[in-house]
Amino acid sequence: MTDYIKYLLSPFILTLHAWGMALGGAYAWVGFAVLMWVLCFDAFLKPSHHVRDTRYPWLYDAVITCTVLACFANIFFYAYLAGSGHFVGGAAQTGAFLGTVMIGFVIGAPPVHELFHREGIALRTLGRIGQCLVFDPWREITHVVTHHMHTATPTDPDYARRGDTVYGHFTRTFPGQWKESYHLEKMMWTKRGRKWYDLRNAWVFKVAYFSLFLVVLFSVGGLVGGGLACATLILGPRMQLEVFNYCNHYGLVSATPGRFKKHHTWNHLTPFTRILALEITNHAGHHDDSYKPFYELAPDEIGPKQPPFILCVIMAFIPPLFMMAMKPLLKNWDEHYANPQEREIAARENTRAGWDELNDDSSNFNSGAMALA
Amino acid sequence: MNDVRAQRNLAAEQICSVSVGDSNKDGFSVNRNDMLLKAALDQGIDYPHNCRVGVCGQCKTKLISGKVTPMVDLALSPLTNAEIESGYFLACQGKVRGNINIQIKLGQHHVVPEQQVAGRIVLWKQLPGEVIELRMALETPFQYEAGQYGFLAESGSFVRRCFSFSDAPPAEGVGATEVGFLIKRLPGGEFSEWLFKEDRTGVKMWLHGPYGVMGVDDADLPGLCVAGGTGLAPVLSILEKRLSSSVHATFVVIFGVKFANEIFAMDKLEALQARFPGRLRIIPIVSHEPEGSAWQGARGLVTVPLDDQLGVDYRRSAAFICGGLPMVNAVEQKLLAMGMDPERIHADKFMPTG
Numbered sequence: 001m002t003d004y005i006k007y008l009l010s011p012f013i014l015t016l017h018a019w020g021m022a023l024g025g026a027y028a029w030v031g032f033a034v035l036m037w038v039l040c041f042d043a044f045l046k047p048s049h050h051v052r053d054t055r056y057p058w059l060y061d062a063v064i065t066c067t068v069l070a071c072f073a074n075i076f077f078y079a080y081l082a083g084s085g086h087f088v089g090g091a092a093q094t095g096a097f098l099g100t101v102m103i104g105f106v107i108g109a110p111p112v113h114e115l116f117h118r119e120g121i122a123l124r125t126l127g128r129i130g131q132c133l134v135f136d137p138w139r140e141i142t143h144v145v146t147h148h149m150h151t152a153t154p155t156d157p158d159y160a161r162r163g164d165t166v167y168g169h170f171t172r173t174f175p176g177q178w179k180e181s182y183h184l185e186k187m188m189w190t191k192r193g194r195k196w197y198d199l200r201n202a203w204v205f206k207v208a209y210f211s212l213f214l215v216v217l218f219s220v221g222g223l224v225g226g227g228l229a230c231a232t233l234i235l236g237p238r239m240q241l242e243v244f245n246y247c248n249h250y251g252l253v254s255a256t257p258g259r260f261k262k263h264h265t266w267n268h269l270t271p272f273t274r275i276l277a278l279e280i281t282n283h284a285g286h287h288d289d290s291y292k293p294f295y296e297l298a299p300d301e302i303g304p305k306q307p308p309f310i311l312c313v314i315m316a317f318i319p320p321l322f323m324m325a326m327k328p329l330l331k332n333w334d335e336h337y338a339n340p341q342e343r344e345i346a347a348r349e350n351t352r353a354g355w356d357e358l359n360d361d362s363s364n365f366n367s368g369a370m371a372l373a
Numbered sequence: 374m375n376d377v378r379a380q381r382n383l384a385a386e387q388i389c390s391v392s393v394g395d396s397n398k399d400g401f402s403v404n405r406n407d408m409l410l411k412a413a414l415d416q417g418i419d420y421p422h423n424c425r426v427g428v429c430g431q432c433k434t435k436l437i438s439g440k441v442t443p444m445v446d447l448a449l450s451p452l453t454n455a456e457i458e459s460g461y462f463l464a465c466q467g468k469v470r471g472n473i474n475i476q477i478k479l480g481q482h483h484v485v486p487e488q489q490v491a492g493r494i495v496l497w498k499q500l501p502g503e504v505i506e507l508r509m510a511l512e513t514p515f516q517y518e519a520g521q522y523g524f525l526a527e528s529g530s531f532v533r534r535c536f537s538f539s540d541a542p543p544a545e546g547v548g549a550t551e552v553g554f555l556i557k558r559l560p561g562g563e564f565s566e567w568l569f570k571e572d573r574t575g576v577k578m579w580l581h582g583p584y585g586v587m588g589v590d591d592a593d594l595p596g597l598c599v600a601g602g603t604g605l606a607p608v609l610s611i612l613e614k615r616l617s618s619s620v621h622a623t624f625v626v627i628f629g630v631k632f633a634n635e636i637f638a639m640d641k642l643e644a645l646q647a648r649f650p651g652r653l654r655i656i657p658i659v660s661h662e663p664e665g666s667a668w669q670g671a672r673g674l675v676t677v678p679l680d681d682q683l684g685v686d687y688r689r690s691a692a693f694i695c696g697g698l699p700m701v702n703a704v705e706q707k708l709l710a711m712g713m714d715p716e717r718i719h720a721d722k723f724m725p726t727g
Contacts, residue, residue, distance in 0.1 A: 119442055145445050149426070153531050188448040255489075255526065256581065257533075258426035289406065291442065291468060341489060341526070341579045348529035 003053040003295070006275045007063045010107045013038070013276075014070050017099050021081055028087055029095030031103055036310075039106070042272035043308035049269065052295040060295045061123065064111040064278065068130045071108040075100070075133065075229050076220050083225020097228065101236035108133045109237040110278040116140045117290050128206075132213040134241060135233040137206035138181040146180050147245075148290050152254035152264040158242070162251040162330065162346075163353025165319040169246045170239070240313065247312045248283055251330045252304070253349060255341040260287045262300050263337035266329075268309040269299050281309055304333050331358050389439075392474045399479050403469050409434070409441065410464035419480030421586055425465045431585070432464035439473030478716065480589060485516050489581045491528070495551065497574045502635030503558040504603060505568055506539075509578055514548025518589070519614035520607045520693065520721065523582025525554070527567065534564040535584070537695065537721065539606035539641075541613035552580065555606040555638060587611065587719045590691040592618045594717070597685050598626045599675050599704050601696025607721055609641055611693050616649045623652045625685055629675035629700075631661040633668040654684075675700060676707045687711040695721040 017031020078100045080086075087093040112134055115127025131137045142157065150156035157176025160169045185203045189196055198204070218226030247266065254264050268274075268281035278294040280286060285297035306312050307325055315322040334346045350358040391409070393399035403412035410432050413420040422432040427444070430451035437460070443450075444466040447457045464477070496508035509525075517523065519541055526533035536554040543549055559565045587607060596615060600608040605628055612624055630636055636657050646653045656678055658671040671678060675696075692713060694704045701720045708718055 145449060149445075155531075184449060188446060191448040192454050253531065255531075255533075255579070257531075290444075291406070339489070340491070341528075341581075344529045344577075344579075345531060 001053075004056065004059045004063070007060060007278070009038070009272070009275050010111075010278075011063065011067050011070055014067070014074055014103060014107055017103050018074055018077055020099070021078060021086075021096050024081075024086055024088065025092050026095070028092040029099065032095055032099035035099070035102055035106060038272050038276070039310040042270045043310055045270045045272070047269035047299070047301075047305065048271040048274060049299045049301050050271075051298050054295055057293065057295060060293070064114055064294075065123070065126060067107065067111045068115065068126055068133070071104070071111075071130075071133050074108075075104070075233065076217065078232065079217050079221025079225040079229035081225070082228045083221030083223075097232060100229070100232040101240075104133065104232055104236035105240040106276050109241055110276070110280055112237075113143075113280060114278050114294050117144065118293070119291060129209050131206075132210055133233065134237040135230065136238055137210045138185075138203070139177070139241075141184050141202075142177045142180045144290070145184055148260075148287065150257050151260050151287060152249050152252045153257045155257065156249075158245040158249070160246045160250050161353070162349045162355060163323070164246075164250075166243055166246050166316040166322070167319075170242060173242050173245070243313055243316050247306060247316055248281075250306075250326060251346075251349065252333060253338070253342050253345040255339065255345060262288060262303050263333070265304070266306040267300055267303050268306055268312070270308055273309040274299075277309070304329070304337055327355065327358060334358070389469050390472045391469065392472075393479060394437075394474075394476055405470065406468050408444075408465065409467045409469050409475075412469070413464070414484055417484055419484055419586070420464060421477065421480065422465060422584075425584065427463055427466045430463065433461050434464045434467070435476035436460045436462055437474040437476055440470040441467040441473060442470055443467055480586065485518060485521070485583055487582065488513075488515055489579065490515050491577060491579055492552075494573050494576050494578060496553075497568075497572050500555070500637035502602070502630055502632075502637050503569070504637045505556045505558070506638070507554045507556055507568070507573075508551060509554075509580065510551050511549065511580065514550055515552060515580060515583075516546070516548045517542050517552075517583035518586075519610040520587030520589075520695075520719070521583040521585045521610075522607070522721075523552075523580045523584065525564075526579045526581070527564075528577035528579060530567075532563045532567070533579075533581070534562075535582075537585075537604075537607035537610065538583070539609045539638075541610050541617065553606075555603045557603040585721060587693060587695070587721045590717065590719065593622050594689070594691045595622055595686065596624045597683075597687075597690050597692045597708075598624060599679075599692065599694045599696070600626065600628050601675060601700040602630060604695030604697075604700075604721070605638055607695045608693060609638070609645075612642075612645055612653070616645060616652060621652075623654075625654045625656065625683065627656045627658060627675050627678055629658045629660060629696075631659065633659050633662050633666065633670070635659075674703070676703050679704070679707045679711060681711075687713045691717045691719065693719050 013031060013035050016034050020027040020030030078096065087096050112127055112130035115123050115130060118124045118127060128140060131139055147156050147158045152159060154161060157173050157180055189198060189201045194201060217229050221229055249265055252264055262284040265283040265287055267283050273281050279297045282297045282299050284300035284303045315325055334343055338346055347359050350356060387405045388402050389405050391401050391403055401416060401418055410420055410422055410425065427450050433452060441462055443462055447462060450463050452461055490511050490513045492509040492511035494507060495510045496506060498506040500506055517538055522535050522537040524533045524535050536556055539553040539555050556565060556568060558569045592615060598608045598612060608626065615622060626642060642655050656671055658673060658675055658678065659668060660674050662668045662672060692708055694701050705718055705720060709715060
């Protein structure tokens with residue numbers, strides 16, 4: 001039964017965050033502090049290859065459903081508190097803001113992602129509406145269609161090529177996703193013989209529920225509270241998700257678009273990251289079968305691995321550091337995971353990035369210790 | 374004991390039966406949550422297909438009963454709205470969720486497994502009509518069937534495009550050591566612009582395939598081939614293969630281009646004509662040739678010659694059509710109107726991707 005209890009960690013941290021915000025003052029940092037402590041502690045742990053108990057899947061579904069609903073409650077609560085002047089002083093304001101940013105990303109986004117991949121209408125609808133929590137109701141379509149079909153190729157807007165910094169990635173991924181969303185939505189309404197404004201079109205429904213979400217947010221928090229809550233969602237789940245995408249396929253190449261192979265993604269398999277991120281960091285399994293619920297994903301024990309999740313996210317914002325960490329991993333990937341055609345693409349990508357040393361067999365990048373951790 | 378029973382129950386739950394139409398003879402089993410097409414091909418079942426990634430629509434299947442989940446919204450597939458509403462789905466994108474009954478015509482021939490081989494360009498030759506004849510010597514023998522295609526990519530490039538083989542394959546079970554393609558330039562197309570920029574002889578390439586099913590039918594049937602532009606490539610492959618396989622099957626080839634000075638590869642057709650005397654008739658036709666030009670041949674769309682005067686017994690011939698989507702659709706409609714059996718119409722509809 002312990003497997004089921006593990007996933008209560010997210011709602012527990014969320015509750016602590018809400019409790020800390022309600023108390024105000026220094027307690028506004030509680031959620032942020034606990035979450036960061038767990039992630040940092042996790043960074044020192046060995047990868048976990050444990051396969052979950054799947055006898056009672058409804059228990060897992062109940063936990064993540066409650067987590068999504070609690071995240072809605074949390075963002076409204078934060079908007080209300082921030083808008084009513086509850087947080088006195090910069091420290092409390094900053095703690096509550098940062099906590100809501102990071103919790104929105106680490107605890108809010110994973111169950112939303114999990115649910116919009118589900119087949120059941122109820123859970124999938126909750127996942128779709130839950131996309132308000134990542135401040136982009138259109139995120140699903142480019143993710144499910146484009147990202148999953150074009151993994152590790154430049155035709156996927158979520159993909160970062162070798163040498164790309166996260167800042168450059170932001171400037172490419174957002175316009176790429178918006179353009180692709182429009183293209184796909186248009187295809188759907190055209191195929192069904194509808195006008196663009198037809199009320200049955202998915203995008204109309206998305207506009208409706210996202211507008212309602214914003215109306216409630218600003219009604220509860222006023223201009224200041226609503227604005228700050230929106231800022232937490234944009235800086236947290238919305239942007240950090242792209243940091244996650246940036247890291248998760250960074251520099252990997254596929255010679256067979258549309259045919260995902262397990263080596264086309266990095267994995268982060270430390271125990272608490274797996275739990276908090278609902279196994280999304282157990283990424284090969286997710287791409288291999290995106291309909292598979294998180295509790296059925298089996299870790300790819302021999303797949304390519306990155307440094308601990310929190311470290312990757314932080315390093316991504318410091319490009320020289322991130323590249324320094326990634327180069328040996330990519331070298332190792334080229335030598336041990338890529339097929340011959342992919343190795344040739346990787347070599348050209350190295351040259352494009354100005355990383356010719358990775359094409360040199362006598363270079364110092366031959367140690368793949370981190371990759372094999 | 375309970376554990377053993379539980380494992381057996383679990384195994385039983387994981388296996389789904391796929392029955393095809395009313396007959397039991399074509400049925401097979403797949404694992405629950407498997408993609409239908411992949412599971413069928415992995416078992417060597419000749420399931421109609423082409424691209425395997427939801428683009429071509431060749432694996433269109435009607436679901437009679439049971440549950441199949443499409444990987445993406447079917448409105449993003451080549452299926453029409455009417456087809457979606459009447460229960461069609463794409464087998465390459467459909468995950469089997471339980472026992473199902475489907476409507477699909479399975480083939481009976483051996484499926485050639487996927488291969489990924491390297492090679493070098495040994496011939497890069499510009500032909501009329503902005504077409505390149507490309508030949509590639511392969512490092513490893515590559516098996517394919519007449520009418521199939523493969524993905525070509527330059528070594529080191531993410532960009533890959535699919536092209537039909539223009540040669541007849543070697544004997545069954547023998548891999549080709551050299552393959553040929555006819556490639557049309559598509560302005561702005563990443564691959565074709567790269568290819569046309571300069572002579573690419575000697576460049577290393579990767580070939581991934583083979584895909585598609587088009588040239589398979591009774592060997593002795595008379596054939597009608599209709600090719601638009603570089604749609605001639607698979608037609609050449611099918612023609613050579615079928616002319617060699619039968620001692621008396623005859624063929625009519627209608628080869629359409631826009632202008633007379635864009636007609637290419639006639640030497641290849643004429644070589645086949647000379648090799649199989651009296652068995653091949655060639656009708657080049659031009660659709661946009663100015664009135665009063667020196668062109669003495671047929672004019673109009675490729676559908677124009679498809680009438681009673683053509684000398685083809687439509688009711689007992691097989692048709693092989695390759696070209697752009699609108700052209701292929703128009704030819705199919707015309708052939709059906711002329712009384713051709715729909716199951717004898719074999720088409721490869723390509724969409725320009727450059």
